[in-house]
Amino acid sequence: MDEIKLLIVDDEVEFASALAERLELRNYHVDTANSGTEALKGLGSTYFPDIILLDLRMPDMSGFDVLVKIKEKHPAIEVIMLTGHGASSGGSSSLEKGAFAFIMKPVNICDLTKKIQEAYKNRTSAP
Amino acid sequence: MRMKLENTLRDRQLASVGKLLAGYTHELKNHLAIINESSGLMADLLGMTESEDEQTRVRFKKIINTIGERIREANGMANHLNSFAHRMDTSLSSFNVNDLLIEELALIDRVARLKNIRLKVNLQDNIPPITNNPSLFQFIIFMIIQELTNSLAAGSVIEISSHINDQIIRVCLSSTEPLDTIPESPEPDNSDEVLQFVAAKMNIGLNRTPPGSDPYQIILTLPST
Numbered sequence: 504m505d506e507i508k509l510l511i512v513d514d515e516v517e518f519a520s521a522l523a524e525r526l527e528l529r530n531y532h533v534d535t536a537n538s539g540t541e542a543l544k545g546l547g548s549t550y551f552p553d554i555i556l557l558d559l560r561m562p563d564m565s566g567f568d569v570l571v572k573i574k575e576k577h578p579a580i581e582v583i584m585l586t587g588h589g590a591s592s593g594g595s596s597s598l599e600k601g602a603f604a605f606i607m608k609p610v611n612i613c614d615l616t617k618k619i620q621e622a623y624k625n626r627t628s629a630p
Numbered sequence: 631m632r633m634k635l636e637n638t639l640r641d642r643q644l645a646s647v648g649k650l651l652a653g654y655t656h657e658l659k660n661h662l663a664i665i666n667e668s669s670g671l672m673a674d675l676l677g678m679t680e681s682e683d684e685q686t687r688v689r690f691k692k693i694i695n696t697i698g699e700r701i702r703e704a705n706g707m708a709n710h711l712n713s714f715a716h717r718m719d720t721s722l723s724s725f726n727v728n729d730l731l732i733e734e735l736a737l738i739d740r741v742a743r744l745k746n747i748r749l750k751v752n753l754q755d756n757i758p759p760i761t762n763n764p765s766l767f768q769f770i771i772f773m774i775i776q777e778l779t780n781s782l783a784a785g786s787v788i789e790i791s792s793h794i795n796d797q798i799i800r801v802c803l804s805s806t807e808p809l810d811t812i813p814e815s816p817e818p819d820n821s822d823e824v825l826q827f828v829a830a831k832m833n834i835g836l837n838r839t840p841p842g843s844d845p846y847q848i849i850l851t852l853p854s855t
Contacts, residue, residue, distance in 0.1 A: 521667035528674050587659040609666035
């Protein structure tokens, strides 16, 4: 199986690092960025992810704005939004803007890896 | 003019409480997410570590499971609190009374439990949404439950039910035990006056069965839209 490359974008450093380690234990290649700006700056130069796990609420740029910019410049990258409050917090709007899915925090690791596999399959099957 | 300003002040004050509460619950969920990932990582590492001390391993697994269960519980409460806070965003919106009751009762349950009073919920399915003031609806429910819990003895049960008949939704709060603790008249303070004022403002009905009746009931009548 190909090694799936992930980028976690979340301003909560401890959350991002613990989740990254858990995903690495499950054989994913994981990078982390702690702001939307950092993620956008590094995309295509530092980070080459297949899938981005993107927090919806961050102080510098909202996940929603980051999503729009990612989809403008890198439409092939699948984005899974991580949100505290689902539909009420913009989760469903992010789907309209091209996110593959949104997952509620705290994250269930089995649900997340299942969604990552689906997103990767979707990415590789895209024309 | 002064009254209008006071109403605006009250609305804004309420909205600010809602915003603060919503922000607070978001922070709370962030902490829960970090605890969740950290305990999940502990579980992962424990699963990979070879140890001959099976007893300690089992103990650790049990502790990690307890953390996970408590995170789920706290997360559910934070979700209810967040939704509750967002009800104050607008003074008029479309909502389902059952959703608001479930959300509020989850938050009130502990207050009732501390008085050893049980809240029994019996909500009819397929209640259509109504358009009204959601935070006032929750406020009126809070006032009624507070009145009942203050009046009832430990061991009592308050049943909260919803029904629809002929496009009229009825939310009924009743208590049947012990009957002798039901007050002869509503609370001595002006809470009944406040309840009637809120009901009139929401354009809904509020009726009580006579004191001492079995069951003692307070019924809200809301036209569906």
